[in-house]
Amino acid sequence: MRYLGRNYDGTGVTIAVIDSGVNPDDPRLAGAEVEGWGIDLTATGHAQLHQHFQDEHGHGTEIAAAVHRIAPGARIVAVKIMGAKLHSSADLMAAGIESAARSGAHVINLSLGTPNMGKALLLRDCCAQAFDRGAVVLAAAHPRGERVYPADLPETVGVASDPACPPGRFFYFDPERFPKKSWPSLTEKFLTSGQTDGSVGGSKYRGSGLATAHLSGMVACLRQAMPTVDAVGIVERMRERALVPYPEIGYA
Numbered sequence: 144m145r146y147l148g149r150n151y152d153g154t155g156v157t158i159a160v161i162d163s164g165v166n167p168d169d170p171r172l173a174g175a176e177v178e179g180w181g182i183d184l185t186a187t188g189h190a191q192l193h194q195h196f197q198d199e200h201g202h203g204t205e206i207a208a209a210v211h212r213i214a215p216g217a218r219i220v221a222v223k224i225m226g227a228k229l230h231s232s233a234d235l236m237a238a239g240i241e242s243a244a245r246s247g248a249h250v251i252n253l254s255l256g257t258p259n260m261g262k263a264l265l266l267r268d269c270c271a272q273a274f275d276r277g278a279v280v281l282a283a284a285h286p287r288g289e290r291v292y293p294a295d296l297p298e299t300v301g302v303a304s305d306p307a308c309p310p311g312r313f314f315y316f317d318p319e320r321f322p323k324k325s326w327p328s329l330t331e332k333f334l335t336s337g338q339t340d341g342s343v344g345g346s347k348y349r350g351s352g353l354a355t356a357h358l359s360g361m362v363a364c365l366r367q368a369m370p371t372v373d374a375v376g377i378v379e380r381m382r383e384r385a386l387v388p389y390p391e392i393g394y395a
Contacts, residue, residue, distance in 0.1 A: 153214025162203030179221030213360025233262030288328025
C-alpha cells in the first residue's frame, strides 16, 4: 500500500485472524509467515488453548489470503475458534481477542460477529484491553445492517461493504454527515470492497467479512509506516485517508 509517497507491505506487523483456522500450504499464502493456535471451551466454560489451527472449512484461509494480498510482509497468526461447520460463540471470540492481544498482535481481524447483546460487555472488555495494548480490532458488520458485536462497539473498527465499492478504495461514514436516523447501519463505520481478487474461482462478492480482511491489510501497512503511533492515531489516519460517499451519487 502506498502512503505518503512510500510503499508498505506490513513488514514487522503481526495480524491475528480469528476464524476457522488457516491452511499455511495454500498457494495464496506463498511466502507468508503463518503461526497460530486453536481455542476450545471446556465443560466449565473456560478457554483452553492448543497448538492445532488447521482450517477445516476454508473460510479462515480465504480471509488470511485477502489480508496477505494487501500486506504480504506481515506475520499472520491464526486463532482457530470454529470448525468445519463455522459454529462459534461470543465466549470464543472474546478468548480469541484476548489471546491475540496478549501475544502481541498489532491488528486483530474478526470477519464474524454475534447479535447477542448479552455478550456485548464481555466483548467490549476484551476489545478495550486489546486497544489499550495498542492493537486495532476490526470486525465485520451485519450484512443487513442489524446490530452485531464486536463491530458495533466503540473500541472496534466496524467494517461494512457494498457491491458498488470500487476495489482498493474505502470510505468512512461521518456521523455528522450521515445521521443515525438516515444511515443506522453505517454510521461510524468504514465501507470497502467485499470482492475477491478474481484469482481463485472468479471475482465473487463475499460481503463485509472479506471487506474486513482488506481493511486489516491496510491497517497493517499503516502500522508499519507509523510504528510509534498508537491505535487511536492509526484509526484517525484511516479516517483521513478514507473517502466520504454521497448517497446521491453513489460510491464511484
